[in-house]
Amino acid sequence: MLSRIAESLFWIGRYVERSDDTARLLDVHLQILLEDPWAEVDLACRSLLSVMDRPTPPDDVAIGRVEVLDVLAYDRFSPSSIAGALVAARENARRAREVISTELWESLNATWNQLPSHMRPARPHDYFTWVRERAAVVAGIIEATISRDETWAFLVLGRSIERADMTARLLMTRALAGTGGPGWTTLLRSCGAHEAFLRTYRGIASDERAAGFLLLDRLFPRSIVYALDQADACLAALEPVVDRATVDDARRHLGLVRTNLEYRPLADILDSLPHEMEQVQRACAAASDAVRGKYFPSAAATTWVGENL
Template sequence: MLSRIAESLFWIGRYVERADDTARILDAFLARMLEDPWADENAACRSMLAILGFAPHTDGRLTTGDALEILAFDRHNASSITGALASARENARGARETISSEMWECLNVTWHSLAARRKAAERLGPHLFLGFVRERAAVLAGLAESTMSRDDTWRFLVLGRSLERVDMTARQLSIQAGTPQWRTVLKACGADESFLRTHGGEVKPQRVVEFLLLDRLFPRSALHALTTAEDCLRALTPGVERAGVTDPARRPIGQARTRLEYADMSTLLDDLPEHLAALQRACAAASAAVTARFFVQAAAVAWALEDA
């Protein structure tokens, strides 16, 4: 497949996951701020924005409204929900003949509906907007699942989604770490019901972190997403190597996976910040390696005329 299209698919995967996860994080965050009237709103907003990679321009006090504006509605930042969905659609537009028409229409309709959803959210609360975003991400995932052949097209999409998921899970845990709101963390990851069925009603920090980082069966856990990403990369470059792994994208992912898989469970909570930082580094390294390996020279070049 075309390198440019592969890159688009990878980024559709990443952007949609980013919008989905940001919506979940915001939902959980807004709920926490409502439930905890003593929380320092400004500090909490700033800390969350920083972890999600935003540097607010103002030095004044930030409210949850500001955070919502920045994280949900800012069209000009590709990491906000609106920005990420616009970028996903833009990528899909350029790859329109490769992805299925249903997927393109899904992204296109989502993008066209955002303005109206935002208006509705202004009257009826942000949950309406955030819920819509999560639902559309689920529709897209379902369409991809049922309409795409399991070829490289699919793999690049899933690879992007998985890397973003690992990265966002790490960031979600960073935001919530240090607060006693573990139930909120589970909710933010869409994991609360699955967790309760697995571990019962007692929400212990150790168990939550285990579940979100190490669970082999829960699809949003870091380990599960790393394993999926690794499978995609292995299928993209078939062939058996006698020793080691030369694929520079697979190496950081594999290392991060084994590090988690064989982590010392007794010190898991103490080592958490270190684990999370390592996960984010691994994602960045893998993304850079995938770009260098598969998406080479897709940028437009300028030509200069010379004559003599």
């Protein structure tokens, strides 16, 4: 597979997942601001922008819901926003048109065409719901129409790395907001995990168990450990181990942070949750850089072979 095609597939997976998870995160936090009359809107919005690695205005400039939505939801020119991620996913699909299924291309193209009519509705929740539905359609088409070859591996690798990173950001916002932030039940619902959580623990819920479910559950697709494990499986499928004494850089970054979560007491992780989630984000960024350097080094110099013209 050409490196430019592999890169486009990887970023399709990341951008679609980014739009989905950003919609979930914004939906939760904007709902909290609406329901809590005592919420410090400016501080909450600055914290959210900081967690999402977006620059914040000077302290003397007030930030509210409108500014956060403009930056994280409606900016079509920034791949860090919902609209920008959907635009970027469609552009990468256009570049990889020869290897993706017709259904996947039509779904991403239809999402791009419908985007202007769904932006800036009277209720932002309607926009977030539409984004989640479109991301679910894309994910279903990937699972149903793509052979389990390199095409599928790069798509799911990008999606898994992005999911682990974004779930870590969601949990970090909960930790930084303290008692004024969304409760664990709200976070479970935002990830579509509430019913699965209740079935797992037979309705005996607690904050510690809810946190552990989103962090460590090995069967729920949106937990951090599950996403890291799936990313590792995709990397193993792309290049089976030849030298038994070494391991790929991307797999090393993901494996270290995954085992750090899996084999430590949950109470220790929760005591330093912001730090632990920052480590997950750093590992995902390092793994993404390692994948980029190994499979699609765009900065490689061009060398001419044959007669100089």
